[in-house]
Amino acid sequence: MRIVLDAMGSDDYPVPDVTGALMAAQEWPEDQVILVGQETAIKQTLGDVDTTGVSLEIVAADEVIEMDDEPAWAAREKKGSSMHVGMGLVRDGQADAFVSAGNTGGVLAVATLQTLKRIRRVKRPALAAILPLPAGQFVTLDIGANADCKPEYLVQFAVMGSVYAEAVLGRRNPRVALLSNGEERGKGNQLVKETTKLLEDSNLDFIGNVEPKEAMACSADVVVHDGFSGNIFIKTTEAAASMLNHLIRDEITASPITALGGLLAKPAFKRVAKCVDPFEIGGGPLLGVNGVVIVAHGRSNGRAIKNAIGQARHAVQGGVVEAIRQGVT
C-alpha cells in the first residue's frame, strides 16, 4: 500500500508530520509512506535519522496551504501545494490514500474542486469522525463540511457512514441514528423530520433519533447530522472534556492533601485520558470523493499522525471508496 502524507499539514509542520510518517513506516514496513512537501524542510527534519530499511519516499511540492488561507482561493491559486500534489498522486493511481493535518477547508476544496472530485451521484462529500468513548467507538458525520444540508444529503451521509462503520469498525449491518433534540419520533427540526421519513424507507438499519447522551453511550454505530450541529456536537464534547480536565487539575493541586491524592490516582487519570484521546484515532475520513482522504487535527503530534495513517490503511483495506460507489444511489 502507498500512503501519501502532507508534510506541510499540522500547525507545527513539518516536524509532527514527518515524525508521524517515520513512525508509520516503521510500524508497517510492508507499506510505503510518501512525504509530500517542501523537500529541503522535509530533509532537514529527517536530519540524520537512520531511515535504512524504512520505506519512505519524498515527493516535492513547493507551495503550502496555510491554516488561515481561504480554502476556495487556496485551492484555485496554490496549485503547486502539497495537497494538490498529494491528492494528485491518489487520483493518478500512484498512491492509495492521502492524509493531512492541514487546513480542513483546504483539503475539502482541493479534493472536491481540483483533484479527486466527487463520486458520481454523491451530492455532497461529508467529513466524518470516529469518536473513541468509554462505551465504544462510533462514526459521526457530517462534522463540518456542509453547514446547510438537505434531507437527501443526510440520507447519503447515512449510507457513507454505514460503509465506513462496516469497513473500518467491523460492524455488520450498522445501526444508523439521527442526532436530535429528543429521542421520540416527531422531535427534531424540519431537516430531521424530513430525513426520518426517507431513512425509514431506506434499507439501512435506521433506529431513529438519538440525543447526545445516547450517542455517547454508543447506542448507534453511525450518528448522522448536518455539518453545523455536528460541528457543535463534536466541539462541545471536546470543550467540555478539556474544561473539566483543567478544573479537576486546578482543584486537586489547590491543597497538599488533595495533591497527594491526585498523585496516587495518577494511573487512573492516565487511563481516563487515553480513553477520550482524539489522537488515538488520529483523523477522520472525507467521504464521497474518489479516493481515501483522512483529515487529522491541526494540533496533531507524531503519534496522532501515525494513527491517522493507520486510519487510511483501514479505509483502503476495507475498500471504502468502492463500497460508497456501489452504495450511493
Added chain:
Amino acid sequence: MRIVLDAMGSDDYPVPDVTGALMAAQEWPEDQVILVGQETAIKQTLGDVDTTGVSLEIVAADEVIEMDDEPAWAAREKKGSSMHVGMGLVRDGQADAFVSAGNTGGVLAVATLQTLKRIRRVKRPALAAILPLPAGQFVTLDIGANADCKPEYLVQFAVMGSVYAEAVLGRRNPRVALLSNGEERGKGNQLVKETTKLLEDSNLDFIGNVEPKEAMACSADVVVHDGFSGNIFIKTTEAAASMLNHLIRDEITASPITALGGLLAKPAFKRVAKCVDPFEIGGGPLLGVNGVVIVAHGRSNGRAIKNAIGQARHAVQGGVVEAIRQGVT
C-alpha cells in the same frame, strides 16, 4: 413577592417540589410561596412539618400534565392542570412568577397558547439557561423552544438574553455572540450568516461568532442559537461531563492505591462538582411571555427547586418582563 410553584412538576413530584418550596419560604420569609397542585398530595407531603411562621399557601389544581403528555394536546385538554392554574394566577396579577420542573413543552404550550401569551411584537418565546461554568456564568438561548428559526427570531433572542443578563447577572451592556462552527466572520450556516448582518446593525454589543470552547470560557454574556443546535450544545455539555465523571470514578476505584488517592482528593472533586452543578442555578427562564416563568430540570431535588425559585425572584426584581416589552421592537 408572590411566587407560584408547580407542586406536580418534577419527575418525582410532589416531594422535591414541596420540599423546595418549603426551603424557599424559609430562606426568603418576606416572600410568599404558593403551591399549586393536588391538595391532598401536597398536604400529605407537608405532613407534620412545622410551617408556622412560613408563608406557604396552597391553591388546588386537580389535573396534572405528565412528562409524557403531548404538550399541545395537554395544554388544550387539561385546563385544570397545575400549570394552567399557576400561570393563570400570574396572568391575573395574583402572583409575580411561576416555577415548574414539569414537562417543558407543556409549560411552553400552556404559557404561550393558554395563559400568559406572547409579549406584543415577540415572534417566538425562547427558553434560556444560565450555564454555571468555572469561567463564570452566561445566558444561552434558545435551548429548545424553537427547533427551526429565522434570523429575526434570533435577533429577538439576543435582545431578550441581553435583558436577562443585565437584570439577573448584573452585566452592563452585555456582550452578545452567535454560537457557530467557527469564529471567523463568514463561518456558520445560512441562519448564522443572515443573523450576523442584522445583529451588526442593531444597538446590541454584538461581538461576532463563538465556538463552544469560547462560549464555555465566558467570552460572551449572551450566546444565541436556534433551539435545535442550542439543545445539542447544552445536552452535549451535560452528557460529556457526566460521561467523564463516571469514567473517572470507575478508573479511580479500579485499584486500592488509586482509590486511596481518590479519597484524599475528594474535597477537590466536591468543589469541581459544585462548579458545574446545574442545580446551583435551578432553572432557566421562558423569555417573551407576559410573566416570569422559570423551567427547572425534571430531575430536580429540593435544593434545585429552591434555587429555581431564587431565579424567579431575581427575574421579578430585575423587571425582566417589562424590559423585554420595552426592548423588543
